[in-house]
Amino acid sequence: MNYLASHSWRVAALAAGHIELVAVALVVALAVAIPLGVLAARRPRIAPWLLGTLGAIYTIPSLALLAVFVEAFGLGFAPIFVALVVYAQFMLARSVAAGIASIDRAQVDAARGLGMSPAQVLYRVEFPQALPVVIGGIRVAAIAMIAIATLGGYVGGVGLGVLIFNGLTLHQNAMIVAGSIAASGLAIAVDGLLRLTERLFAN
Amino acid sequence: MNPASITFEGVTVRYPGVQRNAVTDISLEVGGGELVVLLGPSGCGKSTLLRTVNRLVALQDGRVLVDATDVAQLDAVELRRSVGYVIQAVGLFANMSVAQNIGVVPSLLRWSRGEIDARVDELLRLVGLDPAAYRNRRPSALSGGEAQRIGVARAIAARPRALLMDEPFGAVDVVVRTALQRELIRIVGELRTTTIFVTHDVDEAFRLADRIVVMREGRIEQAGAPFDVFQAPATPYVRQLVHAGDDVYRRYYMRTRELLRTT
Numbered sequence A: 001m002n003y004l005a006s007h008s009w010r011v012a013a014l015a016a017g018h019i020e021l022v023a024v025a026l027v028v029a030l031a032v033a034i035p036l037g038v039l040a041a042r043r044p045r046i047a048p049w050l051l052g053t054l055g056a057i058y059t060i061p062s063l064a065l066l067a068v069f070v071e072a073f074g075l076g077f078a079p080i081f082v083a084l085v086v087y088a089q090f091m092l093a094r095s096v097a098a099g100i101a102s103i104d105r106a107q108v109d110a111a112r113g114l115g116m117s118p119a120q121v122l123y124r125v126e127f128p129q130a131l132p133v134v135i136g137g138i139r140v141a142a143i144a145m146i147a148i149a150t151l152g153g154y155v156g157g158v159g160l161g162v163l164i165f166n167g168l169t170l171h172q173n174a175m176i177v178a179g180s181i182a183a184s185g186l187a188i189a190v191d192g193l194l195r196l197t198e199r200l201f202a203n
Numbered sequence B: 001m002n003p004a005s006i007t008f009e010g011v012t013v014r015y016p017g018v019q020r021n022a023v024t025d026i027s028l029e030v031g032g033g034e035l036v037v038l039l040g041p042s043g044c045g046k047s048t049l050l051r052t053v054n055r056l057v058a059l060q061d062g063r064v065l066v067d068a069t070d071v072a073q074l075d076a077v078e079l080r081r082s083v084g085y086v087i088q089a090v091g092l093f094a095n096m097s098v099a100q101n102i103g104v105v106p107s108l109l110r111w112s113r114g115e116i117d118a119r120v121d122e123l124l125r126l127v128g129l130d131p132a133a134y135r136n137r138r139p140s141a142l143s144g145g146e147a148q149r150i151g152v153a154r155a156i157a158a159r160p161r162a163l164l165m166d167e168p169f170g171a172v173d174v175v176v177r178t179a180l181q182r183e184l185i186r187i188v189g190e191l192r193t194t195t196i197f198v199t200h201d202v203d204e205a206f207r208l209a210d211r212i213v214v215m216r217e218g219r220i221e222q223a224g225a226p227f228d229v230f231q232a233p234a235t236p237y238v239r240q241l242v243h244a245g246d247d248v249y250r251r252y253y254m255r256t257r258e259l260l261r262t263t
Helices: A002-006 A008-042 A047-059 A063-072 A077-101 A103-112 A118-155 A161-170 A174-199 B048-051 B078-080 B097-101 B104-108 B113-126 B145-158 B174-191 B200-206 B228-233 B236-242 B247-262
Strands: B005-014 B023-030 B033-039 B061-066 B083-087 B162-166 B192-201 B209-218 B219-224
Touching: A002 A008, A002 A174, A002 B209, A008 A047, A008 A077, A008 A103, A008 A161, A008 A174, A008 B209, A047 A077, A047 B023, A063 A077, A063 A118, A063 B162, A077 B162, A103 A118, A103 B083, A118 A161, A118 A174, A161 A174, A174 B023, B005 B033, B005 B048, B023 B061, B023 B219, B033 B048, B048 B061, B078 B162, B083 B145, B097 B104, B097 B113, B097 B145, B113 B145, B145 B162, B145 B192, B192 B200, B200 B228, B200 B236, B209 B228, B209 B236, B209 B247, B219 B228, B228 B236
Parallel strands: B033 B192, B033 B209, B083 B162, B162 B192
Antiparallel strands: B005 B023, B005 B061, B209 B219
């Protein structure tokens, strides 16, 4: 607590870096996961393979996954960023697929029959109705990403993990506690915010 | 738009992975402004035949012509925008208001905002719903009968050249169904839109049809004016079908209808 008060600027700066890392990774992860989720919803044959593969990646311990990317990209921002993007795929793609699959087929039949192009069916009918489920997926992914992003302190010197790992090295419990509390607070805040958004879009 | 004629020429459909044809070598002409009912039990191929018109189903063999143009030559999306489509499950878009649902094809066709709004109100009145009360409702706040009225309004919003109806009133109760049938007769009578209507309900077929096409196992058993189908069933199957149930009523009904037509 003392550390939080006495070094509030440092904690705030690291928190900002933490948020930036997670936010950028989330945007990139979504850009990959949305097409994958649509593909899974459109092709029931390959859906189990696709989601199964992503699920398998998801079960790899994050530290092990990160080690692979450090090997590939070296230390710094890149390995933690890529690890976050890869790690989030399962939760995001699955929620996109589930959101689309939950829409009643009659609406899709009507949409096609009335003359919507496949893209229009997606943007006008399927995405808007899949949104609450997808936001739920984003919420779960974001919380996991905030937790995993603390490892960025270890491999890249970014985010609140810096406090935790420096604290471990320097035997400064106050730093460790400060980093942990700040990261937890961040996760709780993001969770609350996205729960609110989810409720806003659910009708 | 002028009502289109629809011609089926030797239409055969087989779904992938299915042994039997869904529809076998069907030829049929639907004249401009005519209301043709495809009548038969489930699995007889009537819905499949209907869905070849807007290319929701691909042909194995044969051609479907709308106003002498092979639909295979047309862009599927444009074709569908020019042909209304109503299904039993209605399929109103849950993320849109009633007005947005009705205006969906006009908006795809890039009508102006004002044109769409005016058209929506006009159509709500046409299907017997108060525009002020219904315009902004969500589909989830509608009864089955109301939803299907909106479904019909949505299908005819952009003044289609033809209207395809796939058991549209199959999921509503008898009282509502009768009211909807009566209104459909009025609406189609006003619009003079060529309509193909699919049903397994014999009474419904006789009530609505200019011409009845009885189907069974992917083929046409008989096609003709309701009175003729009733008086002279071409096959034992048709006889069994049209004389089942409330025969006395239908006899009386047909007589009256025929008298009305000839006077």
